[in-house]
Amino acid sequence: MRRLYSFFLGIVLIILLLWGITNQLEAKNTKGTTDKLVIYNWGDYIDPELLTDFTKETGIQVDYQTFDSNEAMYTKIKQGGTTYDLAVPSEYMISKMREEDMLLKLDKSKIQGLENIDPQFMGLSFDEKNDYSIPYFWGTLGIVYNTTMVQTPPKEWEDLWSDEYRDNIMLIDGVREVMGFGLQSLGYSLNSKETNQIEETAEHLYNLTPNVKAIVADEIKGYMIQDAAAIAVSFSGEASEMLDGNENLRYVVPSKGSNLWFDNMVIPRTAKNIDGAHAFISFMLRPENALRNAEYVGYSTPIPEAKAMLDQETQNDEAFYPSAKTMMNMEVYDNLGPEMLGLYNDLYLQFKMYRK
Incomplete structure (x- = not known):
């Protein structure tokens, strides 16, 4: 009987030992x-x-x-x-x-x-x-241009529609960015919730497509550094890297208004x-x-x-740290709500498909 008791006691001790090891491992994993x-x-x-x-x-x-x-x-x-x-x-x-x-x-x-x-x-x-x-x-949305590839440097959003820039503009791939500068080029707020203004902007962007060489994401930096296009619409930080990589590039924030993000x-x-x-x-x-x-x-x-x-x-570079006067004309993106954002998304997708 005593042997049987010792046997069961040994099993209990082994179980307790295994339980302790398991808890230690779990604690280690948790840590x-x-x-x-x-x-x-x-x-x-x-x-x-x-x-x-x-x-x-x-x-x-x-x-x-x-x-x-x-x-x-x-x-x-x-x-x-x-x-x-x-x-x-x-x-x-x-x-x-x-x-x-x-x-x-x-x-x-x-x-x-x-x-x-x-x-x-x-x-x-x-x-x-x-x-x-x-x-x-924080930063801005603006225009990068190559001084050796353009005769007339763009200063405002509406300048992008110039025939001089045919097949020579790269756009950052962003619905709020593209729809935003489209709206501002027509004098509207980039947060517009007026359906007629938004649809007018979409039509206006269709007229820009002959000038659009590509719509890209992060690779826009490399393309501009390598002189693949004369103009790009991009963020200030991306522009900073472009300017560091190509001495012929300049960055301008449209004075009539842009996005402050x-x-x-x-x-x-x-x-x-x-x-x-x-x-x-x-x-x-x-x-x-x-x-x-x-x-x-x-x-x-x-x-x-x-x-x-x-x-x-x-x-002192106002392209990256704008003056108070320029900041007054900047707009911050508002949350448009699901219905209005859906309209922006749909029209932007149609614009991307249209240019193809």
Whole structure:
């Protein structure tokens, strides 16, 4: 009987031992999950060395994934499957995600460096108290042109329709961007909800198609650097890289009006590493890190101390840091709502198909 008791006691001890080992493994796996931060950002939109330094400082491994449009980012997060701890959408998409309860409210007690941000980039209409988003970069939409390939440099959106530019314009592939400059070329708001204005703009864009050489995404930089086209409509940061790669290129922001955009850091509601996301936001708000990021990416920093450390030529370049007068004519994208955005999308798709 005593042997039988010892036998069962041995089995119990083995079970307890195995249970303990299992719990340790589960704890280790759990720890591995919390020590990883999944970031969802635009392509080529951060200095990769900053990610390495963040990991060295915090011990948090970064899984950095990219998207090429706000709509693609929204769809991926909405569908679930992949859990993202931090994302970088634009202003109108932040508004949309807030309305659909897709974002977590930030715990500002866990964020250091909020005082480093220029007040003019805080409290904007898409997040009036910055409860859900913190500025990352800002910039403009404008026109890049090659001085050796055009006789008359374009200055305003309506200039793009000139016969001089036939089959020589590249457009960034974005519904709000193309429909927006189309609307502004006719004197309308890029946030117009007037159906007649939007349809008139679509017809006007059809007239632009003889001048359009291609509609592309990130590769637009390489094409312009290689003199593949005379003109491009693109973002200021993309333009900065183009100008660095080709001394004949110039960038102009239409003085009558253009898009002033903001990309902000947000935490999706499905995030797992919430503390890590707050830590990363704090890390990016340090002036020295904001400076490194601005120098690498080429977009405008919302951190005045970082801007002050840029070279004087960049600080004084109104194409990338526009004057107050130019800023007055700029418009920020509004959330148009699903019905109106659907109309924009449909007409833009028809424009892309029409030019083929």
